[in-house]
Each structure stands twice: as structure tokens, then as C-alpha cells.
Amino acid sequence: MPQTVCSGTMFTSSSGFSPHLACAEPGEEEAPQEGPGPGACLADGPPITSASLDTLIHNLVPTADYYPEKAYVFTFLLSARLFIPPPELLARVCELCIKQQQLDQSPLDTAKVRKFGPKILQLLTEWTETFPSDFRDEKMVGHLKDIVHRIAPCDEAYWKTLNQVLQKLSQRLALMSQGEESILKVSLNASSISDKLVAFKTKPPHIQKDMLSICNDPYTLAQQLTHVELEHLSHIGPEEFVQAFVQKDPLDGTQPCFGDQKKKTFNLEAYVRWFNRLCYLVATEICMPAKKKQRAQVIEFFIDVARECFNIGNFNSLMAIISGMNMSPVSRLKKTWGKAKTAKFFILEHQMDPTGNFYNYRTALRGAAHRSRTANSNRERIVIPFFSLLIKDIYFLNEGCANRLPSGHVNFEKFVELARQVREFMTWKKVECPFEEDRAILHYLHTAPIFSEDGLYLASYESESPENQVEKDRWKALR
Secondary structure, three states, X not given: OOOOOOOOOOOOOOOOOOOOOOOOOOOOOOOOOOOOHHHHHOOOOOOOOOEOHHHHHHHHOOOOOOOOOHHHHHHHHHHHHHOOOHHHHHHHHHHHHHHHHOOOOOOOOHHHHHHHHHHHHHHHHHHHHHOHHHHHOHHHHHHHHHHHHHHHHHOOHHHHHHHHHHHHHHHHHHHHHHHHHHHHHHHHHOOEOOOOHHHHHOOOOOOOOOHHHHOOOHHHHHHHHHHHHHHHHHHOOOHHHHHXXXXXXXXXXXXXXXXOHHHHOXXXXXXXXXXXXXXHHHXXXXXXXXXXXXXXXXXXXXXXXXXXXXXXXXXHHHHHHHHHHOOHHHHOOHHHHHHOOOHHHHHHHHHOOOHHHHHHHHHHHHHHHHHHHOOOOHHXXXXXXXXXXXXXXXXXXXXXXXXXXXXXXXXXXXXXXXXXXXXXXXXXXXXXXXXXXXXXXHHHHHHOOEOOHHHHHHHHHHHOOXXXXXXXXXXXXXX
């Protein structure tokens, strides 16, 4: 069935994160494991499992002789927004830099600042490149300019670096805005045909449009679906996974809700809407033809499209197609299914079977991920996960493990696992689609009219008459 952002199914140890991850039970005391200073972030230091927020911020701040591991920078910048808004975090980082490097004194220690300068610029560059949406807030840009202004007297090259960072940031934010506007435009243009299917079915054939008249090659349609998927993925920032699940802190009951949460998860929610649209589009295409033979042909066509999606590594479109074909208005068409060759469909259903917490799918996903890591071409690098399940895994990782331990420390081990899952997704989304665009097919996918649920039932009953009293009553109500 069409997906929602959060599912209500409990996770198991096969949900994609380590079963050894320590999650304190309510009321259970856990020994504080304060990170041993900056050394915890270096390759030869012990990993941090928990620490105070202040310690974690200190570990983020570079010095003349220290720079945090890249993995730590990503993990903390991703998770810190659950405890402190990004502008406040950057302000804290700048304050520590000013204090540690004595940047508020005159004259500056030029030799010391020249060792420190490249490191703080590296941190700011990583921040702008990985979480550019944070810098939509003017306060962020202000803090960035301020810290560079303080170190620039020691080396004029710092101004040049700042200008390059700001230029790339501006370009990235502009592209993000254009992408969001494009997605919004597509959503607004997507229309819904009348639920009164009888009137539509009586139109002359040359007026009607359907998928097979636009594209009758399963591989081509699978390629174009992959275009849509990768376009959506390219706009989803890592911070959206965290913003989607901002919870009340159980220790103090406050809601760390910083700014417009709806806007901060816009791309993630748009991607979920696309999945639902594809489900309903598949169901609409199957229910729309008046003749049983034509409906069977459409079923067989989408089975082949789903198989090609599986071969490509596009599991999200695969699951949307299977979900659309399993919707009740479609699955009840027994005479139509009897006409169709469905052996391949049952094989695909087995691959996406939810049994064992989607064990078969997770095995296939690991295979696709391995192929992607060793690939020599973008075609082999494509991995598009079943997005609803990825969201569910992250949701229950968040729900199953507290953000803070009873000691008040941040449960950093939890966020290391969260970052691992998000980082893997970020690798997959960077793949450029190797297939040539077909604008006619893409336009149809985005704008083709689709039935509502009631419309699908009405179309289904018009195709094959109700078989029991419940169906007859519903058909009567819909008419």
C-alpha cells in the first residue's frame, strides 16, 4: 500500500543497525563515558560512546595542532541540531576559537594563527558543503564572515578562500531553491481525473492517453523512473532525516523545534508523495482499460517494468509498482489476473516480501551496494533504496535509543549509527543518472491524471462486477 513517512512496525536486529548498540532502558543507570578530549576524534583514539554536549562541541573545534576526523564532523553536525540550533552551534564554535587562539587580542600571534587558519577554514568548508541549508540563515553567514575577518590580518589568502566558499555556497543554495520550486510546480500541476470513470471510458480511443501509448518498452520506462528517483534524491539533505524525527527531550520535556520544520523536510516529504503517486498511477493504468485483455496487458507490462527496476537497482520504483498492483481495487480483478502471465510478479513479490523485516530485500540491497562500491560505470553504481523502509529504520533507531543517557550525556553511539546510515544514502544519491531523458515519458509520469481511492474502486467495479454484498453496497454508494 502507499507509504507514509513513519510506519508502526517494530524493528528487529535485522533492521539495518547494530544489535549491539547500547540503548539504556528507562531508569537504568549507565556509567558516564566522557570523551577524553580531542584525542577521542583522532584515528588512534578510542571512540566516543557518550559525552556532554560541551565536550562534543570542544571536540569539533580545531586548533593549531588538531583537526577532528571527517566522520566525527559529519556525525556531530548531523545530530547536534537535536540539541542546539545550527546558528547557536556555530556561534559556540567561533567563541571557542576566539578564546583558544586569542583572536580578540592585538597583535595576533601570526605564526599560531597561520597554523590554525587553514583548519578552521576546512571545518567551515565541510559544513557549507555537507549542510548548505544551514546557511540559509543569515546568522550562519555572519558568524562565518566574522571568524575569517579575525584571522585574515595574518594571511590575506583567507579572504580569497572565504569568497570561494561563499560563491560555491550561493550557487548550491540557488540550485536547491530551483529544485524545490521545480518539485512544487510538478506537485501543483499533477491533476486528478473525475471519479466518474464511465464518462472517461466512453471517450473515443484517440482522445484517451495511457502509459502504453506513451511508452511500451519496460526497460525505457524503468530508466525514466530512475531519472525521477535520482532527481528527488539529489535534493534531500542529510539534515532532513534528523529534522523529520525531532522529539521532546524526556529529561526536560522541551521541544527542540528550531524554525519551520515543514520547510526543513520539504524534499523528503515530496519524495514520499512521489512514491504514493506512482502507486496510484500504476493502479489507475490497470483499472482504466474497459477490456479485460487490455488490463491484463498492462499488468504484464508493469511486471516487466518492475523487473527492470530491480535489475537497475531502483528498489523504490520497484516497491511502488508492486504496491500499486497489490491495492485492493487492482487485486480484486480476478478475471483480469487470470488472463495475465504472473510468474515473474510472484518472484518480485518474494524479493520485496516483508517477512523477516524485509530480509530478502535487505540481502538484495547489500548486493546492489557491493556492486556500486566496485563499479566502473554510473550504470552499475545505481542504488535507490526502498525509501519508506530506510525512513522506518532511522525512525526506530531514534525511537529505540534515547538521545541522552540518564547521566545527561549525549548518547553519541546512537548518532554514530544514524550517521552511518545517512552517509551511505548520501553516497547513493550522488550518482548521476546514465540514461538519456525522454521528456514525453517524464511529463506523463508527473502529470498523468490519477484516480483517488474511490475512483479506483469505481473503475474496478465497472471492470468486474462486485462479488459480495459489501462490494455491492460500496459500488452503490460511489455511484
